[in-house]
Amino acid sequence: MAKRTVRKPKSKPAAEKLVKLVRQVNTEQPPKREVAVLDQQRQNPEVWRAVSDLRELAHTAILKPFAPAARTAIRQRLEALQETLGYAESPAIERLLIEQISTSWLHLQLVQVVYANGDARWEKRLTAAQGRYLKAIEKLAQVRRRLRPDTVQVNIGAPQMNVAGMLNAPRKTRNQKKSK
Numbered sequence: 235m236a237k238r239t240v241r242k243p244k245s246k247p248a249a250e251k252l253v254k255l256v257r258q259v260n261t262e263q264p265p266k267r268e269v270a271v272l273d274q275q276r277q278n279p280e281v282w283r284a285v286s287d288l289r290e291l292a293h294t295a296i297l298k299p300f301a302p303a304a305r306t307a308i309r310q311r312l313e314a315l316q317e318t319l320g321y322a323e324s325p326a327i328e329r330l331l332i333e334q335i336s337t338s339w340l341h342l343q344l345v346q347v348v349y350a351n352g353d354a355r356w357e358k359r360l361t362a363a364q365g366r367y368l369k370a371i372e373k374l375a376q377v378r379r380r381l382r383p384d385t386v387q388v389n390i391g392a393p394q395m396n397v398a399g400m401l402n403a404p405r406k407t408r409n410q411k412k413s414k
Contacts, residue, residue, distance in 0.1 A: 289333055296340055308343075312336045319374070325381065331374040338367040 251274060275282045293312070297305045319332045342363040349356040 289337060292337060293340060296344055308340070312340060315339060327377055328374065328381070331370060331377060335367070335370045335374060338363070338370045342367045 293309070297308060300308065315336050316332055319335065321329055321332045324332060342360075345356060345360050345363045349360045
């Protein structure tokens with residue numbers, strides 16, 4: 235059985251203790267040690283989340299072939315993409331989809347680089363990566379439409395007009411409009 239490795243977060247005593255406990259669970263007397271790991275997880279949930287962030291592990295694996303400066307720039311681009319999609323103010327389900335979009339975008343960029351360098355065997359991978367990226371964007375749009383049902387469709391004759399926004403927003407009175 236191959237020995238599992240655990241990434242160690244930088245300079246956090248709680249994280250080091252957690253990593254030590256996880257290693258012990260993987261090697262010595264798991265039933266006794268699992269309780270200690272669960273206690274450590276309850277005491278420091280933010281450390282546990284950092285150690286077990288699979289999305290971050292995927293990003294690290296995808297970025298491995300790049301130089302450190304390029305990795306930093308690409309990570310900043312991923313953060314900008316997430317910010318553009320409204321990650322900070324989104325509900326949890328939208329955040330998951332935004333994370334999927336950013337991971338799909340990163341994978342798509344890597345496949346495009348390989349394909350652009352003349353490896354025609356990657357065409358199917360490129361098509362699949364494009365499909366996953368577009369599907370993630372479509373799903374985010376669908377979820378946003380369903381979570382924000384304050385869109386009204388008004389049909390007047392042949393042209394169609396869609397109005398989106400807060401329909402129940404407080405309206406300004408004449409006095410409020412004049413004071414500006």
